[in-house]
Amino acid sequence: MNEGKILLCDLSKGKIGEDESSFFGSLIIAKLQLAALKRISIPENDRKDFFLYVDEFQNFATATFAELVSEARKYRLATILAHQSISQIENRDIVKVILANVGTTICFKTANPEDEQFILPIFSPEVSKHEIANLPLYNFYMKVAVGQAEDTFLAKVNNFTAKGNEETAETVIESSRKQYATSVDDLDQPVSVEKVAKPTAKVKNTNTTKPAKKPKIEEAKSHVEPRAVEPAAKPKQVKKTTKLAKVAAGKGSKNPWQMTPER
Numbered sequence: 001m002n003e004g005k006i007l008l009c010d011l012s013k014g015k016i017g018e019d020e021s022s023f024f025g026s027l028i029i030a031k032l033q034l035a036a037l038k039r040i041s042i043p044e045n046d047r048k049d050f051f052l053y054v055d056e057f058q059n060f061a062t063a064t065f066a067e068l069v070s071e072a073r074k075y076r077l078a079t080i081l082a083h084q085s086i087s088q089i090e091n092r093d094i095v096k097v098i099l100a101n102v103g104t105t106i107c108f109k110t111a112n113p114e115d116e117q118f119i120l121p122i123f124s125p126e127v128s129k130h131e132i133a134n135l136p137l138y139n140f141y142m143k144v145a146v147g148q149a150e151d152t153f154l155a156k157v158n159n160f161t162a163k164g165n166e167e168t169a170e171t172v173i174e175s176s177r178k179q180y181a182t183s184v185d186d187l188d189q190p191v192s193v194e195k196v197a198k199p200t201a202k203v204k205n206t207n208t209t210k211p212a213k214k215p216k217i218e219e220a221k222s223h224v225e226p227r228a229v230e231p232a233a234k235p236k237q238v239k240k241t242t243k244l245a246k247v248a249a250g251k252g253s254k255n256p257w258q259m260t261p262e263r
Contacts, residue, residue, distance in 0.1 A: 001035045001050045001077075002042070005180055025060045033068045036075040047076040057081040058088035066097040073101075087114045103145045109135035126152040 009028055011021040032052060039047050054060060069079055081098070089095050095118060099105070107119050111133050119132060123141050132141065138157045144150045 001032070002039070002048060004048055004050075006176075022059050025054075026062060026064070029054075029060055029065060029068065032077070033064065033072060036068075036072045036077040039075045044074070044076075049076050049078060051078045051080065053080045053082075055082050057083040058085075061089045061091065061094050063091075063094065066094045069098050070101045085110060085112050085115055086118050087112050105143045106140050107132060107142075108140045109133065109137070123152040 009024070011025050013021045016024070029052075036050070068077075072079070081102075083089075086095055099118065099122065105119070105122050107115075107123070109132065110116065110119075116129070116132050120127065120129065122143055123132075127141055135141070138159075140155055140157070141152055142155055143152045
C-alpha cells in the first residue's frame, strides 16, 4: 500500500467455491484495513492514495467492511464498491452506514422497489419516484459530493472500441510482471518439512548419582504354626507379716492389744 503496488485477486465462486471466495475476500479486506490503520505513524500529507475496487460487494458486506468505509478515508484508502442490487445485502444497517459515508453514488436502472427506497433520497429532488426503474440501458444517475453536495445529473456510458498495439501491450504486461508478479513455479513448489521444523535436540542427563536401591520386602509366610496355650498361673497368696495379724490368729504377744512392728 505504501509502495503503490497493485494486487489483483480472482475470487470467482466458480473457480474456488462460494465459501472459499467469501473467506479469502474477507481476509484480504481485513489485511488491507490493518495496513491502512498502520499509516497513523505517517504524516497525512505523505500518505499515498490507495484504491480498493470490490466487485460483487454483497459477498463481503460485513461489519468490518462498514468500519473500513467509515474510518479508512483519513488514511487515504478509497473504496469503489459495485453490486447489482441493495437487496442482496441482508444487513440493512451496513447499507445505511455505507450510503452515509460514500462521496459519489452512481445508480443504473433497477426494477427492485427496495433499491429505490434506499437510493431515491440520495438523488432527490432532481429524481422522482419510478424514474430509476425506467432508466434506458447504459444510462445512470450520478451524485458527486466534493466538499459540498452537487446536483444530480444524468449520464450515459459510451460503447468503447478496443484500440491499441499488441506489441505495446505485451511490453507493458512483461514490465508489470517483473516488478510486481511472482512466478507460478515458485508458488507451486512444496514446502520442505525439514526446513520448517528442526528436530529438537536430546537433553543428556548430567546427574551421575545412582538412584538408591529399594529395599526388598520379604513376603510374609502364609503358614502359621500353632502353639500350645499355657494355663494361666494361679495368684500367689500374700503372707501376713504384722504382729496384728498374728494376734488375730491367736498367736504371738501375751497382750492381745499391744502391737510391735517388725524391724
